[in-house]
Structures are given as C-alpha cells and as structure tokens.
Amino acid sequence: MSGHADNPDAKIAAAVRGFDAELHTQAYAQTHSDNVQLARLVEFLAPAPGHLVLDLGTGNGYVAMAVAGAEPACRVIGVDVAAQAIATDVEIASAQGLANAAFLVYEGITLPFADDHFDTAVSRYAFHHFPRPEISLAELGRTLRVDGRLALADAIRDEVDDVDFVNRFQALKGDGHVCMQQRDDVIEMVGRHGFEVSEAFESSIAFERERSAKxxxxxxxxxAPVLHSYSVAVAERHMYLKFRILNLLLVNRR
Ligand SMILES: C[S@@+](CC[C@H](N)C(=O)[O-])C[C@H]1O[C@@H](n2cnc3c(N)ncnc32)[C@H](O)[C@@H]1O
Structure with a gap:
C-alpha cells in the first residue's frame, strides 16, 4: 500500500490549515515531544562540521533546532508547507541564537533543491501527510548525496488492524492525514527507492482526543483486538490512544 492521496492539493491545504493553528501550541509540544527519541535521531544523523541537513516536514522545528544546537558548524534547513509555523520557527531560531538554522516553505511535493544538495536528511512524524509519498521519497533520494543518511520517523499501522482503523481515525481530524502504513510496507517502500536500512527502533506517541459522535x-x-492494539481507552469526554513509531536510519544507495 503506497498511501497515494486522491486529491493532493486538498490534502496539502488541509495540512496547512490544521498545522498552522496547532504546531506552536503548548498542547502540541506536550504530545509530540520525546527527548529520548530525539537524542537517538540526532545520533542517527551524526551532524558534522560543514554538513548541510534537511528536515522535511519540520513543523515547529523540533528536530531542526536540536540538530543545529548539537553541531553549530553544520547548517540545517527546515522545510514545510505550513507558512505561519515556518515564520514562527525563524523567530524562535533567531531568539535562540541558532544562526545555522534556516526555514523554508515549499508546495508540498517537489523539493526546491539541486541533486546531491544535502549530506543528511530527517523527517519526523510527517511522512503520513505526504500526498505523493513515492515522489517525496524519490525527492529525498535525489537531493540527498549518495551514501547520505536519512532518519525517517513516523507512526505506523498495527499488523492486527485489518479494518484500517488508524487511518479512518486520523482522517477524522481533518488536518490532511494521508496514510499510516504497516512497518513491513514502509521498509519495502524505502527499499524500492534505494534506501538501505542501517538501524531501526520503535518508540510511541500517545494522543488524547475529545469525543464526538463521529x-x-x-x-x-x-x-476489540484492533482497539486494544492501539491501547484505546474511553472516558466521559475524552478518548486516549497510542501509536507505534518506526524510527529508521536509512542510507541512500541510489
Ligand atoms: C505532526 S507534524 C510533525 C512536525 C515535526 N516534524 C515534529 O516532529 O513535531 C506534521 C508536519 O508535516 C507537515 N506537512 C504536511 N504535509 C506536508 C507535505 N506535503 N510536505 C512537507 N510537510 C508536510 C505539517 O505541516 C506538519 O508540520
């Protein structure tokens, strides 16, 4: 399953609306921060002096700013579709004295960079929003130098989920969700694009949603077994669930 969206422009527009409103809120930071995972992703990237690093779907710049802080002699470019969030990232990086972090808005599919432009790349929690995931992977492979590292971290669909619960659930939020894929499908897909899996680990993310009829x-x-696999719990006004995150260190062997 490739997770190709029927209407890419509508998905991108919905992501911009949803994420511009959410990315720089405290609630977003609380739900999406994971300092243990972040440290491992920075290790995966191994930023070195002179490196140029891409963070695709940078959002609030969580990974981009950590990498820029970890290696002041590298340069990081965070790229996203959410223009207001990107403008705030620029202000935050400047306030934090991160002169080596830059942020850029793009149209959502084709990366505005030359071939072999980056030494390393990362994309965290964003891949399931890419409306043309095959093109995005090809673009990552094209703009990343041969043998460059890509750290890809995203939520995955459980193997027992044979009713596509997770994608139907995420689609209800209306923020341009496209597709969470199963672990094996992600690995097969990146392999088709010339990425070799060098390391992998799983982490998790827990969500709270307000209940409604839908x-x-x-x-x-x-x-029930599907709900159980995502640790779904329901309270009077809210519901809670947990997704597995697949973190891959990939090497570009194109
Ligand atoms: C859940 S957030 C993750 C943000 C950040 N990387 C993090 O780790 O918290 C998903 C991000 O993907 C971005 N996004 C959605 N569609 C995109 C696309 N087609 N290309 C790049 N980024 C996209 C959203 O704007 C949002 O910033």
Whole structure:
C-alpha cells in the first residue's frame, strides 16, 4: 500500500490549515515531544562540521533546532508547507541564537533543491501527510548525496488492524492525514527507492482526543483486538490512544 492521496492539493491545504493553528501550541509540544527519541535521531544523523541537513516536514522545528544546537558548524534547513509555523520557527531560531538554522516553505511535493544538495536528511512524524509519498521519497533520494543518511520517523499501522482503523481515525481530524502504513510496507517502500536500512527502533506517541459522535461511531464499529492494539481507552469526554513509531536510519544507495 503506497498511501497515494486522491486529491493532493486538498490534502496539502488541509495540512496547512490544521498545522498552522496547532504546531506552536503548548498542547502540541506536550504530545509530540520525546527527548529520548530525539537524542537517538540526532545520533542517527551524526551532524558534522560543514554538513548541510534537511528536515522535511519540520513543523515547529523540533528536530531542526536540536540538530543545529548539537553541531553549530553544520547548517540545517527546515522545510514545510505550513507558512505561519515556518515564520514562527525563524523567530524562535533567531531568539535562540541558532544562526545555522534556516526555514523554508515549499508546495508540498517537489523539493526546491539541486541533486546531491544535502549530506543528511530527517523527517519526523510527517511522512503520513505526504500526498505523493513515492515522489517525496524519490525527492529525498535525489537531493540527498549518495551514501547520505536519512532518519525517517513516523507512526505506523498495527499488523492486527485489518479494518484500517488508524487511518479512518486520523482522517477524522481533518488536518490532511494521508496514510499510516504497516512497518513491513514502509521498509519495502524505502527499499524500492534505494534506501538501505542501517538501524531501526520503535518508540510511541500517545494522543488524547475529545469525543464526538463521529469518533464514537468509529469505535463502535471497530473490533476489540484492533482497539486494544492501539491501547484505546474511553472516558466521559475524552478518548486516549497510542501509536507505534518506526524510527529508521536509512542510507541512500541510489
Ligand atoms: C505532526 S507534524 C510533525 C512536525 C515535526 N516534524 C515534529 O516532529 O513535531 C506534521 C508536519 O508535516 C507537515 N506537512 C504536511 N504535509 C506536508 C507535505 N506535503 N510536505 C512537507 N510537510 C508536510 C505539517 O505541516 C506538519 O508540520
């Protein structure tokens, strides 16, 4: 399953609306921060003096700013579709004295960089929003130098989820969700684009959502083992769940 979206422009527009409003809130930082995982992703990237690093789907600049801080003699470019969030990233990087971090808005599919431009690249929690994931992977492979490292971290669909619960659930949020894929499908897909898996580990992300009729309807229609696999719990007003995150260190062997 490649997770190709029917209407890429609509997905990108929805992501811009949803994420411009959310990325720089405290609630977003609380849910999406994971300092243990972040340290391992920075290790994966091994930023060195003179390196140029891409953070695709940078959002609030969580990884970009960590990499820029870890190696002041590298340069990091965070790229995203969410223009307001990117403008805030620029202000934050400047306030933090991160002169080696830059941020750029792009149209959502084709990267505005030359071949072999970057030494390393990272994309965290963003791949499931890419409306043309095959093109995005090809673009990552094209703009990353041969033998360059790509740290790819994203939520995955559980193997027992044979009713596509996770994608139906995420689609209800209306922020341009495209597709969370199963672990084996992600590995097969990156391999087709010339990326070799060098290391892998799993982490997790826990969410809280306010309940509504549409969520309750989906939960009612979903078999218990599937709900159990995502640790779904329901309270009076809220629901809670947990997704697995697949963190891959890939090497560009194109
Ligand atoms: C869940 S956030 C992750 C942000 C950040 N990387 C982090 O680790 O917290 C998903 C990000 O993907 C971005 N995004 C959505 N569609 C995109 C696309 N087509 N290309 C690049 N980024 C996209 C969103 O704007 C948002 O910043």
């Amino acid at each position: 969520y309750d309807e989906l939960l009612d229609a979903t078999p």
